[in-house]
Amino acid sequence: MSTRGEFRPKAETPAESGSSQCTATVCTFLHVVFCFSSRLIKVKTILRFKKRWIRWKTLNYNWLSFFFLGGQHGNVQPFSDEDASIETLSHCSSFSDTASVADDGGEASEDTAQEDFQYKLKGFIDSTVDKSAKTRQGALDGLKTAMATRILYEFISERRMTITDSIERCLKKGKGEEQRAAASLACLLCIQLGSGIESEEVLKTLKPVFKNILADGSASIQARQAVATSLGLCTLVAEDDILDVHATMECFENLFTRSCARGDGTCPSVSPQTSQLYTNALLSWALLLTICTASQIKDILRKYLPKLPRLLESEDVNMRIAAGETIALLFELARDMDTDFEFDGWDELCDKLNALATDCNKHRAKTDKRKQRSVFRDVLKGVEEGDFQSETIRFGTERMTIDSWVRKRTYDAFREFVGSGMNYHLQANEFIRDVFELGPPMLVDSATMKAMKIPRFERHLHNSAAFKARTKARSKFRDKRVDVGEF
Template identity: 35%
Template sequence: MSKNKTKKGKARVNVDLHSDSDSVNDMASVYSCGSLEDDNNGDDTHLLSASEKYEEKLLQAIESATEKSTQTRIQALKIIIEILQHRHIADFLEDRKFTIMDIVEKSLRRGKGLEQDMATRLATLLAIQLGGGDSISSTLCQILTSILQNPTSSYSVRAISCTAIAMLHFLNSDNIGDIVGTMQQFEQIFAGSYLKGDQTAPTVSEDVAQLHVSALSGYGLLATLIPAGDFCSYVTNGSVLSSIKNLIGLLQSPHVDVRMTCGEIIAIILECGRVYDEEFMCAYVPDLIELTSELAKDSQKFRAKKERKAQRASFRDVLRYLEENITPEIQIRFGKETLDLCTWSIAIQYEKLCDVIGPGITTHLTENEFLRDILQLGSKVVDTKSMTVKQSKLERHLINAASFKARTLSLKKNRDKRSAVFN
């Protein structure tokens, strides 16, 4: 994980994760990923039965995911995904990871459309649950790369594969060569949105644009892992990673998602570069300020109102960073803890993790030590004051049996005394 320099100023936003929304907004807005239904309400019997029901449901879904019926497999994958999103059960999954990997692999190779979509989501969730894992990432990345490079695959499936490949590399890879190689693959994809020779934007369909957005997004996520010195060298060279000039051209794309994603990546590039060299890419800053200022104030009526609003909010943050070196600082509160998103890099990492985990992010921030390490939260917090010793089912049964026996003996003695009096 690359370290980022402390900024001169901060724009602070306080966010409480206990909300009903399960979407992640732009960095100027509230990050909210919903709250889980608290299984801790109730007695120990309820907790035990809930845990057993989840495990039984998961085992049934794993079995159903191998059925011949496509609809049955898709429904089973949905159930597995939902459970892995809402509960951290690494120990339970450890003995079954190869079974689940086999399910994912078969769904990716033989499935179509929605089944492949579900399989890629399950692949990333499994990696998050089990702390990355070389065997998971290397095996699944090979399959996903073949899908990504297959022109007969639908654009939506290729886009999802792109996102999954980026996340698997982010969770596991510490090899800079592998990371840079993957980023180069992504650039070959979104280069289709680069300006043409006459400096006009190419005509790209909406489906293709979404594939380009996924490639751009994955490119930005992996960029947060590269050491600052190497990153400056790669970008300045232009032959290793995309040049800043080409990325600036993407700000003229007719697709709002391409423009917004590119704006965030430019901010990440400048942030990483400035850690190593305060004057990094300073020659491009005036042009960037001019372009982002226009996008932050865009009021052209041919754009949808929702698009204009999202774009203005996103580019206001980028513009503030370019002009005043102020990054959007956001606080995520969960339980008694707070996660500070004080750099572009950590904010992008958190956003992408939220996209995968969804409304279960609260549980994983609290319980998943691998995720806590990624987001620099430290060791899991244990509340010793409220911590109670939970009894096993057998212990509770023995205690209840002993109490019942003592109560029966006491009542029997009382009955004997009553009968003696009457006699």
């Protein structure tokens, strides 16, 4: 007999015992199913969800029993030794499957990097309307760098109007470097969008602003220089009406003709910044020559070919070089239409080109003379013989040959904006590949690229052989006189 007040535990009924065992079985089954299904999830995600599962099972075990067994609660431990052993096995199996989820982890890291990159771009776009001019310029430069080094068509097409409005606002209200950055960004935006309705709408919005800045003598000279270059390439990419192209060329003609020598042979006195503006206008005008119709080229040859040789007398070496390359380009286009093309001032023009190709005036800098002589030797060959010094551009597993003045002017225009990302755009940008007739982009995996890479030792042998051949070729033209000293 028990004494009064003694505590005696209540005996567990068979129903309660069965309820406890059933609850434990259900929980164990659910846990095993969860462990096996979680093997397809990333390792970090597995560990996080397991902790949540343990916490949930510990805190809500009675609720689970009530849900499955109709409210009969049993005296079962919330986390038994059997569960612990299963948990340990699940951890081991998860770590053994690390190799199987490595690819998923790599894809996840790439996705995360892409999300971070897009988040940063969104921040740049938002900062283009900031009150601080320095912040706006930094945002424009950030967008320029991103567009020059990556293909962002989908991201940009969704935010095209926002970016266009930001560029227009910076061009109208900004000053100097901010306007310069905005003009360059407009050009990169058209390159990303390619030739189509989207880029046409961008140009339709920005072209009036460009022309106003270009014609405004009181505007910043840096902004006018950038606009002169950007308007030319944007017109090449996005303009679909040849009459509008001709109207844009007239804007450039009104600028670079101011640098022509007068009738008495004297050159107008302009500042170096203004001379650079005229040079940019001439280069953009030459770029648009490449898409003109045959009838327009005939009119231009008749009207401007006699005037362009006057630009060869400019004091600015960049203007002289731009004028020489434009003359060679015009002769190439003329001979494509008529192989027997003749120019009235042929002899005088060839004399000027020959003088510039052998220029040795002491009042000019050595670097300027070296660059000028190199360019005008090619220009003289192009005008006299119709030849062009071809150049091969290598990018990835492909090669592109620049074999004409038209192709050279187009390549130089794109490279001026894209910069070091030109090879990447030649590989991946469908519009640029279409311009240079490279076909659709080629997809080459990293293993193939590595297999096609030339070993370092072979590259060294090739460079040594090329250096030896170049030295022998140059030695034929070097002075062989021997210094005998003084007596």
